[in-house]
Every structure is written in C-alpha cells, then in structure tokens.
Amino acid sequence: MGSLLLKGVQLDNRTTDILIEGNRIARIADNLDVSAGRVIDGTGKTVIPGLINMHTHTAMTLMRSCYEDEPLKTWLDKVWAVEARLDEEAIYWGAKLAFLEMLKTGTTCFLDMYWMTPVIARAAADMGIRGFITYHFLDNFDHGKAELQRRECEEVYAQSRDWPDRIQLAIAVHADYTTSEATMLRAGLFAREHGMVFTAHLAETLSETQEDIFKTGLTPARHFNRLGLLGPRTVFAHGLWLDDHDIDILGRNRVTVVHNINSNLKLASGYRFKYNELRDAGANICIGTDGAASSNNLDIRESMKTMALMQKAWREDPSAMPLDELMDVATVNAARALGIDAGRVAEGALADLVLVDTQSPAFIPRINFIGNLILSANSSCFDTAIVDGRVVMEGRKVPGEEEILERADAIAREINKVS
Amino acid sequence: MGSLLLKGVQLDNRTTDILIEGNRIARIADNLDVSAGRVIDGTGKTVIPGLINMHTHTAMTLMRSCYEDEPLKTWLDKVWAVEARLDEEAIYWGAKLAFLEMLKTGTTCFLDMYWMTPVIARAAADMGIRGFITYHFLDNFDHGKAELQRRECEEVYAQSRDWPDRIQLAIAVHADYTTSEATMLRAGLFAREHGMVFTAHLAETLSETQEDIFKTGLTPARHFNRLGLLGPRTVFAHGLWLDDHDIDILGRNRVTVVHNINSNLKLASGYRFKYNELRDAGANICIGTDGAASSNNLDIRESMKTMALMQKAWREDPSAMPLDELMDVATVNAARALGIDAGRVAEGALADLVLVDTQSPAFIPRINFIGNLILSANSSCFDTAIVDGRVVMEGRKVPGEEEILERADAIAREINKVS
Numbered sequence: 001m002g003s004l005l006l007k008g009v010q011l012d013n014r015t016t017d018i019l020i021e022g023n024r025i026a027r028i029a030d031n032l033d034v035s036a037g038r039v040i041d042g043t044g045k046t047v048i049p050g051l052i053n054m055h056t057h058t059a060m061t062l063m064r065s066c067y068e069d070e071p072l073k074t075w076l077d078k079v080w081a082v083e084a085r086l087d088e089e090a091i092y093w094g095a096k097l098a099f100l101e102m103l104k105t106g107t108t109c110f111l112d113m114y115w116m117t118p119v120i121a122r123a124a125a126d127m128g129i130r131g132f133i134t135y136h137f138l139d140n141f142d143h144g145k146a147e148l149q150r151r152e153c154e155e156v157y158a159q160s161r162d163w164p165d166r167i168q169l170a171i172a173v174h175a176d177y178t179t180s181e182a183t184m185l186r187a188g189l190f191a192r193e194h195g196m197v198f199t200a201h202l203a204e205t206l207s208e209t210q211e212d213i214f215k216t217g218l219t220p221a222r223h224f225n226r227l228g229l230l231g232p233r234t235v236f237a238h239g240l241w242l243d244d245h246d247i248d249i250l251g252r253n254r255v256t257v258v259h260n261i262n263s264n265l266k267l268a269s270g271y272r273f274k275y276n277e278l279r280d281a282g283a284n285i286c287i288g289t290d291g292a293a294s295s296n297n298l299d300i301r302e303s304m305k306t307m308a309l310m311q312k313a314w315r316e317d318p319s320a321m322p323l324d325e326l327m328d329v330a331t332v333n334a335a336r337a338l339g340i341d342a343g344r345v346a347e348g349a350l351a352d353l354v355l356v357d358t359q360s361p362a363f364i365p366r367i368n369f370i371g372n373l374i375l376s377a378n379s380s381c382f383d384t385a386i387v388d389g390r391v392v393m394e395g396r397k398v399p400g401e402e403e404i405l406e407r408a409d410a411i412a413r414e415i416n417k418v419s
Numbered sequence: 420m421g422s423l424l425l426k427g428v429q430l431d432n433r434t435t436d437i438l439i440e441g442n443r444i445a446r447i448a449d450n451l452d453v454s455a456g457r458v459i460d461g462t463g464k465t466v467i468p469g470l471i472n473m474h475t476h477t478a479m480t481l482m483r484s485c486y487e488d489e490p491l492k493t494w495l496d497k498v499w500a501v502e503a504r505l506d507e508e509a510i511y512w513g514a515k516l517a518f519l520e521m522l523k524t525g526t527t528c529f530l531d532m533y534w535m536t537p538v539i540a541r542a543a544a545d546m547g548i549r550g551f552i553t554y555h556f557l558d559n560f561d562h563g564k565a566e567l568q569r570r571e572c573e574e575v576y577a578q579s580r581d582w583p584d585r586i587q588l589a590i591a592v593h594a595d596y597t598t599s600e601a602t603m604l605r606a607g608l609f610a611r612e613h614g615m616v617f618t619a620h621l622a623e624t625l626s627e628t629q630e631d632i633f634k635t636g637l638t639p640a641r642h643f644n645r646l647g648l649l650g651p652r653t654v655f656a657h658g659l660w661l662d663d664h665d666i667d668i669l670g671r672n673r674v675t676v677v678h679n680i681n682s683n684l685k686l687a688s689g690y691r692f693k694y695n696e697l698r699d700a701g702a703n704i705c706i707g708t709d710g711a712a713s714s715n716n717l718d719i720r721e722s723m724k725t726m727a728l729m730q731k732a733w734r735e736d737p738s739a740m741p742l743d744e745l746m747d748v749a750t751v752n753a754a755r756a757l758g759i760d761a762g763r764v765a766e767g768a769l770a771d772l773v774l775v776d777t778q779s780p781a782f783i784p785r786i787n788f789i790g791n792l793i794l795s796a797n798s799s800c801f802d803t804a805i806v807d808g809r810v811v812m813e814g815r816k817v818p819g820e821e822e823i824l825e826r827a828d829a830i831a832r833e834i835n836k837v838s
Binding site: 061062064065066068069070071072075097100101104105262264265266267268270271292296297299302306308309310312313314315316317318319320321322323359360361362364365366367368371372375376377378379380401404405408409412413416 | 778
C-alpha cells in the first residue's frame with residue numbers, strides 16, 4: 001500500500017493536510033510539503049473518523065421494509081420463514097448490500113451477528129470495509145446442535161487466520177434465553193482464549209427479561225455475570241431492561257452496551273435506555289442499527305440523531321446526551337471495545353476516515369459542525385470513505401454498486417416470494 | 420405557463436406518463452402520445468405528491484445548531500436575543516435558505532409562522548415554492564401593541580392581493596398564553612371573514628397548559644373553543660397535552676392538529692401525541708418540523724420516520740401508525756387544511772410533485788416503496804421538484820443555491836456574533 005494525501009480538509013475548525021502511509025495516519029499538519037502516491041482535494045470537506053456500527057445482522061438487508069406495521073410475533077414468524085430460505089449466494093449479496101449502504105452513510109467498521117460467517121467475511125473483504133464477523137452460537141438447548149456448532153466454530157476460526165487483517169472473527173451467543181449455559185460458557189472461554197470480542201443480545205424486551213428471572217432466578221446481566229462472561233471485550237446489544245444492580249455489574253466489569261434506538265422504537269421494545277447511569281457506572285456505550293429488517297436501514301448517523309432526541313425526551317432534559325459525547329459513542333468507544341486504534345483522526349491511528357461534503361443547506365450556518373452533522377444533515381453528506389488507508393468511496397461512488405443493487409434485489413424478490 | 424410531460428415515471432408500482440398543463444395535472448396514462456413544451460425523463464424515478472410542512476418558523480434556519488444541549492429557558496433567552504437582531508435582509512435570506520432546504524428534501528408547500536410577512540412572501544415567490552405565510556399576532560397583553568398589529572395586518576392583507584396565487588396570507592396567533600382574548604378574537608374573525616387559515620400554538624408543554632388552567636380555568640383547547648375559534652380552517656401546532664374532552668372538542672370541530680415530533684423530543688416537551696385518539700375523534704392530523712433552531716432541519720420525511728417510530732414506541736404497539744396513513748398526514752391531510760387540491764397525484768389536482776431517485780441501497784429490495792421511502796432512505800433521494808406546474812429543482816439542483824448558502828451563512832455568523 002502506498003501513501004495518500006488529503007489536501008486542505010477541514011478538521012476541528014481549521015484547514016489542514018493529512019498524510020496516510022500504509023493503513024495509518026502518518027502526519028497531520030498544515031501545508032504538508034510531501035509527495036504522495038495519491039492526492040485527494042479536500043476543499044469544502046470536513047474529515048471525521050469513520051462511524052462504527054456495533055450491532056447489526058448484515059444480510060437482513062434482504063428483508064428491508066418487507067414486513068411493516070406488524071405485531072412482533074407475526075413479524076418474527078415472517079422473518080424467520082424467509083431466513084430459512086437464505087443460501088450462500090443470498091447471504092453474500094445481502095451482506096454486500098449492507099456494506100455498500102454502510103460506506104455510503106459514513107460507516108467504515110461494524111460488528112455483525114449473523115450466519116455463514118465465512119461468506120460474510122468474503123463479502124466484507126471484497127467491499128474493502130473493516131469488520132468483526134461473529135461465529136454465532138444458538139443451540140436452543142439442543143445438545144446435538146451445540147456439538148455441531150462447537151466443531152463449526154473451530155473450523156471457522158482456523159479459516160479466519162487467512163482473512164485480511166481488517167476482517168476479524170468474533171464470537172456471538174444469541175442470548176441467554178435461547179442458548180444453553182454449557183454453550184454460553186464454551187463460547188465465552190473460546191473468545192477469551194483467542195483474545196476475541198464476545199457479543200450477545202441482552203435484556204432487549206421486558207418479557208424476555210422477566211422470563212429469565214422466572215427461569216433462572218437471575219436477570220440476564222446477572223446470568224452472564226454468574227458464568228463469568230463479563231469483561232472489557234464483552235459487547236451486549238440492547239440492555240434496555242436493567243436494574244441498578246445490573247448497571248453496577250456491567251459498569252464494574254467495563255462491559256460495552258450497544259444502544260439500537262431505531263430498532264427498539266420500531267419493535268416497541270422500549271426507549272428508556274439508561275445512558276447516564278451506565279456511563280457513570282463505568283460501562284462503555286456504543287451505538288448500532290440492528291438489522292435492516294427491524295430498523296430499516298444501517299444509517300448510524302441517523303441513529304445518533306434519534307438517540308440524542310430520545311435521551312432528551314424520556315429524561316425530560318434538553319441538555320441530556322451532549323453532542324460531543326455522542327460522537328465518542330459512535331467512534332472511539334466502539335474502537336475501544338473492538339481493541340483497535342481507530343475512531344479518531346490522529347497521527348498513528350488507523351486510517352479509517354470519512355469526508356463530509358458540507359455544501360448543502362443543512363450545514364448553514366457554518367457555526368456548529370457537529371450539531372449540523374448529527375441533527376440537521378442526512379447521510380448523503382458522506383462523500384469519501386477511506387478504510388485501512390484505502391479509498392473505498394469517492395464522490396459518493398463505490399465501485400460495482402449497480403451490480404450489488406441488481407443482484408440483491410433479484411435475490412430478495414425471490415426469497416420474499418414477490419413477483 | 421406551458422405543458423410538461425413526465426415520461427416513464429413509477430406511480431403506484433407501474434410505469435406511466437404524466438402530462439401537466441399550466442399548474443394542474445392534466446392526464447395520467449401509459450405511453451401518452453402528446454407533444455409538450457418540455458419533457459422530463461422519469462426512468463428510475465418514482466413520483467409522489469410534494470410533502471407539506473404544516474408548522475415552521477422559516478427564518479430560524481439562521482440559528483440552526485447554534486444553541487445545543489441547553490435547558491429550555493437559556494435556549495429561549497439566546498434565541499430571542501438573536502431574533503431581536505433580525506432585519507429584513509436577514510429574514511429574506513434565512514427564509515430563502517429554508518425554502519431551498521424544503522425543496523431539496525421533497526417539500527413543496529408550507530405553513531409558516533414568523534415575522535415580516537411580506538419579506539417571507541417575497542422570498543417564497545422568488546424560490547418558486549407554494550406557501551401560506553401568516554401575519555402573526557402576539558400582543559403580550561399590551562393594548563398599544565395590539566392596535567399596531569391590527570393596523571399592520573390590514574396593510575399586509577391589502578398587499579397580499581398582489582402576491583402570486585401560490586403564495587397566500589394566513590393568520591396566526593402565537594398562543595393563548597401570550598395574546599389577549601381581544602386580539603385572539605379579532606385575528607380569528609379576520610381570518611374567517613377572508614376565508615383564511617387560522618393557526619396557533621396549542622398545549623406544547625405541560626407547564627404552559629397547567630398555567631392556562633390556573634389563569635383561565637380552561638385548558639388551551641377549551642379556551643380557543645370558548646372564543647369560537649375552532650373550525651376546519653383552524654390549525655393548531657403541537658397539541659401534546661390534551662385530555663379526552665379537548666380531543667372531543669377538536670375532533671367535533673374538524674380542527675387540524677400538527678405534530679412536530681423532532682422538536683417536541685429535542686426540547687423535551689413530550690412525545691405521547693394522541694394520534695389514534697385525535698383521528699378517531701374526527702380531527703385532521705398533519706406534520707411539521709417546527710423551526711430549524713429547535714428541530715435543526717426542515718426535513719418532513721425524516722420527521723415522518725420519527726413520528727412512526729415514536730407512535731409505535733410509546734403506545735407499545737409495533738402496528739401503530741401505519742405507513743399509508745402517515746403518507747396522508749404529510750400530503751392530503753395538509754392540503755385539506757389549507758383548502759387546496761394538492762397532496763395527491765391525480766388528474767385535475769395541482770401539479771405539486773416530487774420525483775424520488777430510487778437508485779440507492781435504501782430502496783433495495785424494491786418491494787415496499789413507501790416503507791423504503793419513509794423508514795430507510797434519507798431525503799437526498801428527492802431528485803426533482805415541481806411546484807404549481809413549474810420545475811423548481813432538477814437533478815437535485817436549485818437555481819441560485821450557492822448564493823443562498825453564502826449569503827445566509829454570512830448573515831447568520833453576524834447575528835449569532837460568531838467570528
């Protein structure tokens with residue numbers, strides 16, 4: 001990989017140059033007098049760290065907007081029926097559609113939880129995005145299934161050593177109410193042994209949380225804690241239904257909790273996400289979109305806006321969820337959870353950057369860039385995306401996008417049985 | 420005005436042609452064999468009625484993102500201090516910035532509530548948008564001010580007869596807690612006498628509603644009702660804090676209530692908007708953005724998404740706020756309140772149309788267009804806008820937009836005292 005010079009970009013209210021060497025930011029200085037393999041004119045553009053989507057189910061893009069305004073039960077039945085029809089080709093093109101959408105909306109890295117791990121890894125490798133792709137345990141308390149998944153996980157792990165560096169394997173357990181304790185433990189220990197991220201759904205709905213208490217005598221957070229599965233590489237999606245003791249446990253163990261506000265609102269799972277309490281207890285808070293079948297898109301910037309608005313609304317406090325903290329939630333907090341030096345525009349950090357085109361009404365007046373970006377703009381403002389030092393989108397164009405739209409659409413119409 | 424042919428556009432899941440003659444839709448048919456003054460190629464684009472923003476304060480675009488994460492009281496103090504510095508030039512360019520943003524996000528018509536009515540009317544006339552611009556009564560119970568406003572309103576009314584047909588005068592009363600009953604009555608009767616829309620803020624916050632009850636013995640809705648000011652041309656913004664009797668009164672009088680969800684969330688005014696109850700009582704429900712100082716943008720499509728999500732969330736019912744009803748809220752319901760035949764793509768209706776470019780990941784799969792448009796896309800999907808039969812945006816370009824961004828930015832930096 002060569003060098004790349006971003007010339008005359010806006011960064012923290014000044015105009016500067018950024019030199020990228022290999023996959024890292026080498027220098028940030030005004031009027032850099034260096035030669036570079038490639039120069040990008042940053043005039044009229046503001047650089048920010050690429051956003052990080054910490055919870056999604058990539059190939060569910062194929063079910064986008066197909067099952068709307070339905071009660072949760074019939075919605076799930078329909079989604080599951082379609083998922084049973086997904087083959088490798090469908091997963092591949094569904095994942096590519098997801099990554100195309102991510103790049104176009106300013107996201108350069110994600111943590112996925114889906115099936116056919118190697119297929120999704122191949123799609124991510126082909127698209128140039130950075131990603132953490134899970135092997136996903138869900139045994140429905142079936143011993144045979146558990147054994148099968150244990151072996152399959154070992155195989156995927158062996159394969160994953162051939163993946164490019166920017167694609168990493170992580171370990172997922174669907175949730176404690178769908179997976180045996182033996183599998184949860186084995187999955188958690190496997191992740192720890194290999195220094196991998198460990199992720200699971202946690203306390204997404206009130207009913208699942210109450211059922212947990214009824215069956216195990218423990219809340220979901222206490223349940224994972226009793227199995228010794230909490231730590232700084234543990235990433236829980238949702239965490240909507242937590243009591244004070246849960247928050248204390250998650251905080252003391254420096255666990256990451258990923259808020260998926262748009263999905264939570266749409267599926268009526270809840271919205272009183274305890275951001276302040278979790279942060280103050282020591283938890284690391286990130287943001288995700290969930291799958292496109294529930295939130296309808298993979299637009300992290302849009303989710304940031306909804307998160308800000310909802311924190312202010314339910315807390316009845318317009319000063320809740322300040323914008324600068326929200327930027328951290330979508331960038332450095334996520335990088336910390338994933339164990340990568342990204343999410344910041346700084347010398348030495350990974351060159352995962354996006355350029356924002358501010359030539360639109362949403363950015364006028366040019367007084368508060370972050371306010372305009374999160375609360376006023378839409379995600380078509382992202383003009384250029386750089387991942388691991390490589391330009392993967394420029395002028396809002398990603399190579400091969402027409403084919404992705406066409407192939408994914410054809411497959412989706414087939415699996416959703418739409419003529 | 421000549422004729423305009425939209426060739427090969429998508430409408431209700433089929434490909435068709437639309438012929439516009441003068442300011443109306445003349446014919447909708449497949450493969451229309453007519454000659455037209457101008458032809459627009461609609462390939463890959465879907466036509467919908469232009470969206471209608473039923474509550475905004477246009478020139479507050481100049482304060483966009485300037486006062487963030489502040490408690491309501493200090494926020495209001497800062498906004499009012501800036502508003503005192505607004506002159507005609509500032510209002511003109513602030514309004515133009517608002518109309519540019521509206522057109523770019525698919526809005527072709529609005530109901531505004533601000534100051535310097537003739538200046539805003541001139542800005543709207545220059546931008547080619549359709550608009551209802553209010554003369555705005557707010558007397559702070561001061562008899563002298565009331566007299567002044569009465570005379571000024573007569574003058575503006577006289578002037579308004581020279582405005583283009585698509586720009587109409589309406590009458591606003593700020594709210595019943597800021598305006599004397601004498602002025603409320605006079606304003607309401609003036610509107611009725613001249614067949615104009617009458618609008619006011621209503622029950623936006625709990626505290627203002629409680630104060631009303633304390634001072635007048637009546638809720639805001641009952642207060643307006645006692646003065647005989649309810650009817651099908653009455654448009655109330657907000658209506659968040661209503662009891663069952665209020666809802667019954669508003670419904671029986673066929674009043675319009677405009678939900679401004681993003682502003683309500685951000686200012687922590689409330690979010691339990693009683694959509695189902697108001698609709699079932701007979702009220703007409705529309706949507707607005709409020710000013711860009713509170714909601715940060717004038718993006719009706721984005722507000723529609725938030726409205727759908729929040730109705731599902733607070734009602735704890737994923738089937739609440741169905742998407743087809745939501746389209747009516749942003750189109751035909753508004754046209755009904757304004758007394759114009761718009762908000763629908765039909766022969767004979769006003770030609771206020773927007774073309775949606777669906778060539779992006781957000782519209783894949785191509786199974787549920789309305790779901791993709793409201794819940795998945797962002798408002799850069801609007802490619803072409805036609806108002807009153809005239810093309811005012813094409814290929815996302817509005818004539819003169821660079822000048823508007825520059826002028827509005829310079830003025831905003833001056834009035835917000837930012838160097």
